[in-house]
Amino acid sequence: MSLLTVGTVAFDTIETPFGKAENVIGGACTYISYAASYFTHDICLSAIVGGDFPKAEIEELKSRGVNMDGLEVVENGKTFFWAGRYHQNMNNRDTLTTDLNVLDDFNPVLPQKYKSCKYVMLGNLTPAIQKQVIDQLDGSQKLIALDTMNFWMDIALDELKEVLKKVDILTINDEEARQLSGAHSLVKAAETIQEMGPKYLVIKKGEHGALLFHKDQIFFAPALPLLQVTDPTGAGDTFAGGMMGYLASTDDVSYENLKKSIIFGSAMASFCVEEFAISKLKHLSMDEIETRVQKFRDLVHF
Amino acid sequence: MSLLTVGTVAFDTIETPFGKAENVIGGACTYISYAASYFTHDICLSAIVGGDFPKAEIEELKSRGVNMDGLEVVENGKTFFWAGRYHQNMNNRDTLTTDLNVLDDFNPVLPQKYKSCKYVMLGNLTPAIQKQVIDQLDGSQKLIALDTMNFWMDIALDELKEVLKKVDILTINDEEARQLSGAHSLVKAAETIQEMGPKYLVIKKGEHGALLFHKDQIFFAPALPLLQVTDPTGAGDTFAGGMMGYLASTDDVSYENLKKSIIFGSAMASFCVEEFAISKLKHLSMDEIETRVQKFRDLVHF
Numbered sequence: 001m002s003l004l005t006v007g008t009v010a011f012d013t014i015e016t017p018f019g020k021a022e023n024v025i026g027g028a029c030t031y032i033s034y035a036a037s038y039f040t041h042d043i044c045l046s047a048i049v050g051g052d053f054p055k056a057e058i059e060e061l062k063s064r065g066v067n068m069d070g071l072e073v074v075e076n077g078k079t080f081f082w083a084g085r086y087h088q089n090m091n092n093r094d095t096l097t098t099d100l101n102v103l104d105d106f107n108p109v110l111p112q113k114y115k116s117c118k119y120v121m122l123g124n125l126t127p128a129i130q131k132q133v134i135d136q137l138d139g140s141q142k143l144i145a146l147d148t149m150n151f152w153m154d155i156a157l158d159e160l161k162e163v164l165k166k167v168d169i170l171t172i173n174d175e176e177a178r179q180l181s182g183a184h185s186l187v188k189a190a191e192t193i194q195e196m197g198p199k200y201l202v203i204k205k206g207e208h209g210a211l212l213f214h215k216d217q218i219f220f221a222p223a224l225p226l227l228q229v230t231d232p233t234g235a236g237d238t239f240a241g242g243m244m245g246y247l248a249s250t251d252d253v254s255y256e257n258l259k260k261s262i263i264f265g266s267a268m269a270s271f272c273v274e275e276f277a278i279s280k281l282k283h284l285s286m287d288e289i290e291t292r293v294q295k296f297r298d299l300v301h302f
Numbered sequence: 303m304s305l306l307t308v309g310t311v312a313f314d315t316i317e318t319p320f321g322k323a324e325n326v327i328g329g330a331c332t333y334i335s336y337a338a339s340y341f342t343h344d345i346c347l348s349a350i351v352g353g354d355f356p357k358a359e360i361e362e363l364k365s366r367g368v369n370m371d372g373l374e375v376v377e378n379g380k381t382f383f384w385a386g387r388y389h390q391n392m393n394n395r396d397t398l399t400t401d402l403n404v405l406d407d408f409n410p411v412l413p414q415k416y417k418s419c420k421y422v423m424l425g426n427l428t429p430a431i432q433k434q435v436i437d438q439l440d441g442s443q444k445l446i447a448l449d450t451m452n453f454w455m456d457i458a459l460d461e462l463k464e465v466l467k468k469v470d471i472l473t474i475n476d477e478e479a480r481q482l483s484g485a486h487s488l489v490k491a492a493e494t495i496q497e498m499g500p501k502y503l504v505i506k507k508g509e510h511g512a513l514l515f516h517k518d519q520i521f522f523a524p525a526l527p528l529l530q531v532t533d534p535t536g537a538g539d540t541f542a543g544g545m546m547g548y549l550a551s552t553d554d555v556s557y558e559n560l561k562k563s564i565i566f567g568s569a570m571a572s573f574c575v576e577e578f579a580i581s582k583l584k585h586l587s588m589d590e591i592e593t594r595v596q597k598f599r600d601l602v603h604f
Contacts, residue, residue: 017486090486184319184392187529208510211527220524220601225513227489259604299522300602302561 001142002042003248004114005032005241006133007123008103009047009071012277013083016090018230021276025057026082028123028147031237033066034281035268036121036245038289041065043245044114046133048106051075060282069111077102090229091206110136119248120144121240122167127152127159134166143253145169146198147240150176161196168253170198171240177203186211187218200258202243204236212262214255221262222299224270224292231276235269238281242268267292303444304344305550306416307334307543308435309425310405311349311373314579315385318392320532323578327359328384330425330449333539335368336583337570338423338547340591343367345547346416348435350408353377362584371413379404392531393508412438421550422446423542424469429454429461436468445555447471448500449542452478463498470555472500473542479505488513489520502560504545506538514564516557523564524601526572526594533578537571540583544570569594 012026029047036043043066051073062068083097106129115138122130124147134144146167152160153176164170170193174186180196181189190201190213201213205223212219243265250257267289271280314328331349338345345368353375364370385399408431417440424432426449436446448469454462455478466472472495476488482498483491492503492515503515507525514521545567552559569591573582 088486184390185527185529185531187527205510208507209522209524218527218601219604220511220527221604222511222522222524222602225487225489225520225522227487229487256604263604297604299520300524302521302523302558302565302599 001040001119001248001251002044002117003036003040003119003121003244004044004046004110004117005029005036005121005123005244006046006108006130007032007125007237008080009049009053010080010082012081012233013097014231014233014276015085016231017086017088018228019276021231024277025054026234026277027080028234028237030278031234031272031281032121032123032241032244033061034064034278035238035241035265035272036248037064037066038268038284038286039242039245039249039264042248043067044070044111044117046070046108046110046114048072048074048102048108050077050079050102053079067113070108070114072106074102074105077105084233086232090232093232108133116140118142118251119244121244122146123237123240124149127156127163131159131163131166134163142251143168143244143247145171145240145244147171147236148176150179153179165197167198169200169202171202171204171236173204173206173236177201202262204239206232206235210239210262210266212258214258217255219259219262221259221266222296223266224295224299226270226274229273232273233277235272238272239265239269241265263293263296264289267296303342303421303550303553304346304419305338305342305421305423305546306346306348306412306419307331307338307423307425307546308348308410308432309334309427309539310382311351311355312382312384314383314535315399316533316535316578317387318533319388319390320530321578323533326579327356328536328579329382330536330539332580333536333574333583334423334425334543334546335363336366336580337540337543337567337574338550339366339368340570340586340588341544341547341551341566344550345369346372346413346419348372348410348412348416350374350376350404350410352379352381352404355381369415372410372416374408376404376407379407386535388534392534395534410435418442420444420553421546423546424448425539425542426451429458429465433461433465433468436465444553445470445546445549447473447542447546449473449538450478452481455481467499469500471502471504473504473506473538475506475508475538479503492520504564506541508534508537512541512564512568514560516560519557521561521564523561523568524598525568526597526601528572528576531575534575535579537574540574541567541571543567565595565598566591569598
């Protein structure tokens with residue numbers, strides 16, 4: 001089934017204790033699309049870039065089954081740029097630069113074909129833009145997932161609550177779940193957030209795994225302990241892309257299949273962090289992915 | 303099989319966002335012994351208290367199958383006292399008071415019967431005292447586990463490394479594993495720490511679960527997301543007590559059984575935090591414990 005991915009496409013400069021990657025391709029929509037492309041070749045991308053964005057990168061995404069008709073290229077504009085530096089512990093980072101550039105004028109107008117995509121992954125953007133995308137859909141969607149962050153809870157909570165009414169899955173981290181709900185217990189937080197709209201809440205905890213909440217059911221997907229974490233950038237988006245790509249390919253939105261999708265998302269994220277930026281996501285095989293999913297199975301089996 | 307538990311028996315005053323418990327019974331050895339007592343009634347306790355320690359509490363432990371011959375009661379001394387206050391997030395706490403009192407003179411001399419206990423759980427104490435206990439054992443032990451903390455890594459690292467050569471399992475938290483090994487990756491940390499002596503490393507991550515490392519194998523036990531965490535005090539000791547109690551009762555030190563023991567330990571810890579201090583650990587049934595272990599199974603099943 002078709003998957004619509006919406007979000008940022010960017011240049012990133014990333015510093016970690018293990019090195020530096022300058023002006024590499026990044027952005028939530030990029031990670032989502034690469035991760036999803038291992039599961040489905042029916043992806044529609046909506047994003048904005050400047051004339052400085054390499055045509056070869058656009059062609060590469062096309063070759064992976066990503067429809068780029070929804071990529072707005074502002075020839076005389078510059079692509080969104082983000083620079084960050086990770087602390088020694090890799091769990092925290094400082095943002096050094098955020099140049100919105102053309103992203104400031106992102107006004108997604110979905111091509112006709114996009115409006116009937118059955119699965120939708122809305123990457124982290126202003127809630128107003130996320131709502132604008134949803135409002136263009138034809139209503140035939142099977143599952144709409146939305147990612148957001150504490151920044152929007154701070155400055156655009158009302159808009160965020162509006163868009164939450166319209167989505168099926170919300171993906172946020174544990175601190176964001178606590179902020180959004182006002183509850184410390186994640187079980188209580190999940191109850192409160194489900195009342196806001198999403199039937200499913202996915203809480204991403206980075207190196208501590210991910211939780212899926214649905215009614216009174218809880219599923220926990222561990223993170224795989226890795227010998228080397230090189231660059232955590234994009235891990236959350238890769239997780240979401242793997243999850244939604246798997247769901248679109250299996251076209252099964254049962255709770256049991258959602259659990260599996262979270263394991264596939266976690267597996268994709270575990271590859272992502274092993275190399276800088278999207279490097280590793282460009283060269284995986286389904287065999288490698290299946291082998292890693294088996295490792296997740298072994299990790300918790302008793 | 304018999305289980306020797308060594309550590310503090312204390313009075314605690316605990317403040318959490320959910321209330322305050324004053325001068326309640328605490329101490330690592332207490333939590334370990336209560337948790338283990340659900341699995342075996344052949345427990346030997348070694349600790350020290352003052353004349354102010356309630357005789358009824360000693361009798362209660364005896365009634366649960368805990369041999370108290372190794373409890374030194376200093377009639378004219380005061381029991382070790384600890385007071386702490388948890389932050390709103392419950393993951394951090396400030397120590398308000400630490401009165402060592404009689405603990406300052408703890409010089410454990412094991413009763414003859416204790417020396418042949420097949421399973422040994424050394425609660426957090428100075429590494430020198432932990433070594434003194436091991437040196438009195440008769441060498442017939444099947445499994446010796448040791449708990450420690452960053453404080454001893456800071457001020458008594460050489461003594462700690464000496465005692466690590468003599469134990470089979472080390473239980474510490476993730477930051478302590480990183481400090482002890484000098485490695486950020488827990489996989490690398492586990493390799494380094496296994497070279498120091500312990501064949502098994504258990505990394506306790508509180509609300510994020512626990513990891514078991516053995517050679518190149520990794521097992522992950524999640525923590526059960528709870529509606530209400532009232533008081534995290536003693537959760538790590540309860541985990542260790544449940545783990546070692548289960549191992550002593552099954553008398554099986556295979557890797558497969560160690561995995562199960564970690565789930566039982568996690569289940570016991572999940573009960574511990576639901577009420578203040580040892581309250582909940584006093585009144586559980588095996589049915590409740592088995593039901594909770596099943597919840598851990600369901601939590602990760604896909």
